[in-house]
Amino acid sequence: MSELTSLMQLIDWNNLPRHIAIIMDGNGRWATQKGLPRIAGHRAGMETLKKIISFSCEIKIPILTFYAFSTENWRRPPQEVNFLMRLPHEYIRSELQNLIDNNIRLKMSGDIEGLPQHTQKAVREALKKTEKNSGMILNFALNYGGRKEIINAVREIAAKVKQGEMSVDEINEDTFSQSLYTARLHDPDLLIRPSGEMRLSNFLLWQLAYAELWFSDVYWPDFTEEHLLQAIYNYQKRDRRYGGIEL
Numbered sequence: 495m496s497e498l499t500s501l502m503q504l505i506d507w508n509n510l511p512r513h514i515a516i517i518m519d520g521n522g523r524w525a526t527q528k529g530l531p532r533i534a535g536h537r538a539g540m541e542t543l544k545k546i547i548s549f550s551c552e553i554k555i556p557i558l559t560f561y562a563f564s565t566e567n568w569r570r571p572p573q574e575v576n577f578l579m580r581l582p583h584e585y586i587r588s589e590l591q592n593l594i595d596n597n598i599r600l601k602m603s604g605d606i607e608g609l610p611q612h613t614q615k616a617v618r619e620a621l622k623k624t625e626k627n628s629g630m631i632l633n634f635a636l637n638y639g640g641r642k643e644i645i646n647a648v649r650e651i652a653a654k655v656k657q658g659e660m661s662v663d664e665i666n667e668d669t670f671s672q673s674l675y676t677a678r679l680h681d682p683d684l685l686i687r688p689s690g691e692m693r694l695s696n697f698l699l700w701q702l703a704y705a706e707l708w709f710s711d712v713y714w715p716d717f718t719e720e721h722l723l724q725a726i727y728n729y730q731k732r733d734r735r736y737g738g739i740e741l
Contacts, residue, residue: 511683511729515682515685518714523535524716559603559635565637586619597628601621640696640697643674644699687710
């Protein structure tokens with residue numbers, strides 16, 4: 495019996511996370527260890543991305559969010575940044591029809607306006623062509639920063655209060671959440687970060703307040719369906735009390 499089959503028998507299919515967030519980390523280190531340029535790691539990471547999306551759709555995960563490019567990633571070497579900005583267009587070109595065929599709805603969290611024009615065009619086209627799909631939501635955090643997202647939300651709410659569209663008393667967790675990029679999405683139940691790092695890296699700082707965290711030493715290009723199921727199985731064994739206790 496394969497490890498994948500064994501893990502699938504352990505999973506409680508009635509208790510899947512509604513929303514899984516994944517930090518795709520370790521592409522560059524994976525490539526360096528193999529004597530390859532860093533961009534080779536990003537290309538390998540995209541193949542892993544496709545595989546995990548396909549499997550998540552198959553096992554019916556409702557929402558999947560990937561940290562694709564952070565606001566801090568602009569500090570990387572120009573050649574690497576330029577390559578990373580081409581990847582969304584390449585992914586959409588090769589996978590858009592699969593997303594449509596599998597009823598997957600694409601969403602983007604982040605400052606799309608700050609992306610190169612060719613990247614914006616590809617993203618907007620994919621958002622438009624999948625907007626009526628009703629299956630799994632595939633959300634990419636692209637040009638995303640958690641602190642910037644929170645500041646933008648504060649500014650939006652402050653402007654509404656100033657213009658008389660909202661009173662101070664109406665500001666609460668729900669109304670604040672509706673000003674975030676992830677408005678109308680359930681907060682992540684599970685965060686997965688491969689590569690051995692154990693930090694959030696400015697990712698979904700508000701939304702991950704009560705998420706279960708799962709870390710692995712494996713680099714993202716080597717991440718498999720088995721690793722995903724291991725994370726889900728570990729998640730299902732945890733007691734989620736949300737700060738309370740059972741009496």
